[in-house]
Amino acid sequence: MLIRERISSVGIHLILIAYSLLALFPLGLVVINSLKSKKAIFRDPVGMPIGDAFSWKGYDSVLTNSDFPMYFGNSLIVTCVSLFFILLFGAMASHALSEYRFRGDTFIGLYLILGIMVPIRLGTVALLQLIVDLNLANTLTALILVYTAQGLPIAIFIFTEFLRSVSREIKDSARIDGLSEYRIFFEVVIPLVRPVIATVAVFSMIPIWNDLWFPLILSPGDETRTVTLGVQQFIGQYTVNWGAVLASLSVAILPVLIMYIIFSKHLIRGITSGAVKG
Amino acid sequence: MATLELSGVKKSFGDVGVIKDINLQVQDGELIVFVGPSGCGKSTLLRMIAGLETVSAGSISIAGNRVDHLPPARRGIAMVFQSYALYPHKDVRGNLGFALKHAGVPAAEINQRVSKAAEILELEPLMERKPRELSGGQRQRVAIGRAIVREPDVFLFDEPLSNLDAALRVHMRVEILKLHQRLGNTMVYVTHDQVEAMTLADRIVVIRDGEVEQVGTPLELYRHPANAFVAGFIGSPAMNLLDAQCVGDKVLVGDQPICAANGVAGAVQLGIRPEHLSLSEEGVLKGTVSVFEHLGGESFVHLQLPDEQTFVAKLDGELSITPGQTYSLSVKPEHCHVFDTHGHRINN
Ligand SMILES: Nc1ncnc2c1ncn2[C@@H]1O[C@H](COP(=O)(O)OP(=O)(O)OP(=O)(O)O)[C@@H](O)[C@H]1O
Numbered sequence: 001m002l003i004r005e006r007i008s009s010v011g012i013h014l015i016l017i018a019y020s021l022l023a024l025f026p027l028g029l030v031v032i033n034s035l036k037s038k039k040a041i042f043r044d045p046v047g048m049p050i051g052d053a054f055s056w057k058g059y060d061s062v063l064t065n066s067d068f069p070m071y072f073g074n075s076l077i078v079t080c081v082s083l084f085f086i087l088l089f090g091a092m093a094s095h096a097l098s099e100y101r102f103r104g105d106t107f108i109g110l111y112l113i114l115g116i117m118v119p120i121r122l123g124t125v126a127l128l129q130l131i132v133d134l135n136l137a138n139t140l141t142a143l144i145l146v147y148t149a150q151g152l153p154i155a156i157f158i159f160t161e162f163l164r165s166v167s168r169e170i171k172d173s174a175r176i177d178g179l180s181e182y183r184i185f186f187e188v189v190i191p192l193v194r195p196v197i198a199t200v201a202v203f204s205m206i207p208i209w210n211d212l213w214f215p216l217i218l219s220p221g222d223e224t225r226t227v228t229l230g231v232q233q234f235i236g237q238y239t240v241n242w243g244a245v246l247a248s249l250s251v252a253i254l255p256v257l258i259m260y261i262i263f264s265k266h267l268i269r270g271i272t273s274g275a276v277k278g
Numbered sequence: 279m280a281t282l283e284l285s286g287v288k289k290s291f292g293d294v295g296v297i298k299d300i301n302l303q304v305q306d307g308e309l310i311v312f313v314g315p316s317g318c319g320k321s322t323l324l325r326m327i328a329g330l331e332t333v334s335a336g337s338i339s340i341a342g343n344r345v346d347h348l349p350p351a352r353r354g355i356a357m358v359f360q361s362y363a364l365y366p367h368k369d370v371r372g373n374l375g376f377a378l379k380h381a382g383v384p385a386a387e388i389n390q391r392v393s394k395a396a397e398i399l400e401l402e403p404l405m406e407r408k409p410r411e412l413s414g415g416q417r418q419r420v421a422i423g424r425a426i427v428r429e430p431d432v433f434l435f436d437e438p439l440s441n442l443d444a445a446l447r448v449h450m451r452v453e454i455l456k457l458h459q460r461l462g463n464t465m466v467y468v469t470h471d472q473v474e475a476m477t478l479a480d481r482i483v484v485i486r487d488g489e490v491e492q493v494g495t496p497l498e499l500y501r502h503p504a505n506a507f508v509a510g511f512i513g514s515p516a517m518n519l520l521d522a523q524c525v526g527d528k529v530l531v532g533d534q535p536i537c538a539a540n541g542v543a544g545a546v547q548l549g550i551r552p553e554h555l556s557l558s559e560e561g562v563l564k565g566t567v568s569v570f571e572h573l574g575g576e577s578f579v580h581l582q583l584p585d586e587q588t589f590v591a592k593l594d595g596e597l598s599i600t601p602g603q604t605y606s607l608s609v610k611p612e613h614c615h616v617f618d619t620h621g622h623r624i625n626n
């Protein structure tokens with residue numbers, strides 16, 4: 001019995017390790033090649049950046065000779081602001097849906113969650129018209145609005161599930177302590193569901209950071225490009241500056257990685273706290 | 279300190295009436311206990327007093343002022359919940375002081391009031407701990423401390439002890455009684471445990487299906503239950519209710535006269551508490567022992583009458599009783615309770 005458990009545990013780990021290697025391989029390749037000269041990239045794509053293969057040129061052209069820092073900033077602004085609104089409105093809507101009974105609450109709940117099943121890109125044409133009519137084309141605001149809308153359904157879906165499990169008596173005792181409904185939300189409910197917020201943040205952040213579609217359509221202007229769109233400038237019609245493309249992609253991994261490390265401690269707890277009481 | 283008055287209070291959720299016309303006056307400094315079976319509306323009524331549920335009809339007054347339109351924080355109440363409902367991210371000190379801090383009470387006064395509550399409840403060594411680092415009994419004390427700190431007119435308790443184990447429950451029951459003696463506040467206490475009700479209450483309110491069945495001191499309810507429901511609910515083990523006939527001025531079980539009853543005829547229910555039955559040669563209730571439970575100092579004997587009705591007697595633990603044997607038991611006439619077929623009390 002024990003030996004069989006051992007074997008199955010080793011087997012599971014082998015599968016997971018193999019999967020991780022598979023998933024990390026292209027990422028590693030990007031990072032390794034971003035540190036090599038163009039010639040070295042083509043001569044030996046999987047070789048290490050050592051000896052004369054090593055070159056800072058990619059990073060040099062990205063960080064000093066291009067608008068990349070600005071694109072990077074744009075991406076950061078769009079992602080952070082969208083994330084802020086998704087978390088704020090998502091948590092508030094879910095709190096209302098799980099705490100208050102009002103006419104049409106089920107309908108509104110369904111309406112808000114329906115977005116999970118309808119890809120927002122189906123509405124691209126209408127969105128573009130709307131954004132143009134609002135005079136928001138080529139602004140970061142356009143992207144923030146669209147991403148907030150895109151992220152809300154899944155956020156509300158996850159939040160509602162967890163906010164329902166917040167004890168009614170804690171909220172009631174805050175009411176008796178004289179807190180307004182807003183302060184109950186911010187000072188009592190939010191601290192209780194911090195792990196869930198981290199989970200939702202990671203889930204919502206990655207598609208926004210990686211998106212190419214909406215920047216290309218809604219804000220392709222020089223000033224408002226995001227990283228994913230900005231990288232395209234190194235891909236010319238006749239030549240591709242591979243060093244620069246790979247370097248910018250490597251830099252673009254960083255924020256996601258940092259955010260993930262910050263949230264991951266909470267993330268694990270968030271995933272297990274639903275299963276195990278307390 | 280204050281009186282509490284409920285008049286014509288009703289509550290319905292949708293079409294379902296949960297609280298049906300409750301009238302009650304609670305004196306200043308009284309500890310009043312709501313008891314009743316699960317789902318009878320005790321918590322709902324308490325939450326209405328607290329302001330956590332709206333009142334469908336009627337009015338609630340505290341210290342002579344109508345409060346049913348006021349938010350909970352302005353009613354002068356504090357509530358202790360069954361699940362303690364502590365703020366998990368604040369330590370004990372933070373939990374105790376939270377309401378005051380929010381109300382803008384100066385820090386020095388918060389400190390003083392928090393220390394006083396901590397001293398009353400012996401929480402001083404735990405002040406820096408988070409709720410998850412406390413035992414159930416300690417959490418319950420913090421929850422009570424949080425109520426004390428607010429210095430309310432009326433304390434509301436909703437089954438505060440039901441999450442504790444039996445020994446701790448007895449201990450905390452005494453603590454709450456001491457607290458009431460020390461503070462002298464009006465308190466409303468909800469429980470479905472009739473032992474808690476009997477030991478704590480100045481007066482007990484027995485509720486069934488959203489209606490008050492009887493209000494009175496524990497002894498009044500024990501001695502003169504207004505109906506068969508109260509009779510069965512108060513006292514442990516529960517009162518025996520036997521089918522009986524009223525013929526002339528005698529109440530007969532089988533064909534044996536047990537006690538007198540005036541002015542009724544036909545079927546009645548005869549209530550006898552297990553502790554009022556005793557073995558005696560000339561006893562008129564002849565029962566065959568089916569089960570004999572020995573508890574040490576006392577024993578519960580389950581008996582069957584010739585007409586197959588069963589009842590329980592609480593007897594001295596020293597007696598040796600043999601299952602299958604028939605015994606004669608007697609009861610004093612003043613310990614007999616006679617109820618009509620609807621359960622209303624008939625004799626004095
Ligand atoms: N928000 C609500 N909506 C609909 N019905 C409710 C609601 N709250 C309570 N009820 C109903 O009201 C009745 C009384 O509930 P309440 O919680 O007051 O019972 P209780 O006497 O406290 O019972 P227990 O001893 O189990 O705590 C129950 O039948 C319950 O189903």
Ligand SMILES: [Mg+2]
Nearest residue numbers: 320321322437
């Ligand atoms: Mg209850």
